[in-house]
Amino acid sequence: MFSKKITVLFFSVLLGGNLLAITNIVLDGKSGSVNVSFEIGDITKLVFQDPKHAAIVNAAKPSLLGGGGVDGAIHKAAGPGLLAECQKIKQVSLGVRCPTGEARITGGHNLGSVKIIHTAGPDIRPKLVPNDDEKKLLGNCYRNVLDVAEQNKITQVAFVSISTGIFGYPLKEAVSVAAQVICDYFKDNESLLKTVRFIFLDQDTLDVYAQAFSRVIKSI
16 A cells, blocks of 8 residues: 555546546655656657756667667757767677666756666567566566666656557557556655656557556555
């Protein structure tokens, strides 16, 4: 159980009977309230109340040298300084600076004072059906990002949907993992984090995430 009651706030926009937004869930965990929001936007253009204690999450490749999708967009927005910093991170094996499920932190460079926490999600292509090990690795991504945030006194963190792009992880299965891990994290741990944001490009993904978090909270 959470140490206090769980408060769930739904701010919804209805058009023609369709739910367009479920934007806010408040978790009252061990260290007080944590605001979990679901937003449509560009993760490279977010505004934080306290940028010096904020981080965005990059769904990275294990090399940390950039790629397509969100990874490429973050590298492009942050500029060449990010690539240079990533290249200095020690390789744990040939070409691997961040093994799958782990997380690394860098500066934001052209993004300003925000940090970037990079995590490498499981690539389940070509089968597109995650096994138990891959589910565990995806959960580790979220857990390790939160741990790295705590270690660096981050109070606001913004996630994207990890592994559900070109890595082929089915959205609904990935969301179930993310919701369970994050809710359990704040239930079980003291935390400096006060704001967790999820940033998406489309309404459908937002709805799936927000509804999954609601289900997990009701089950606790």
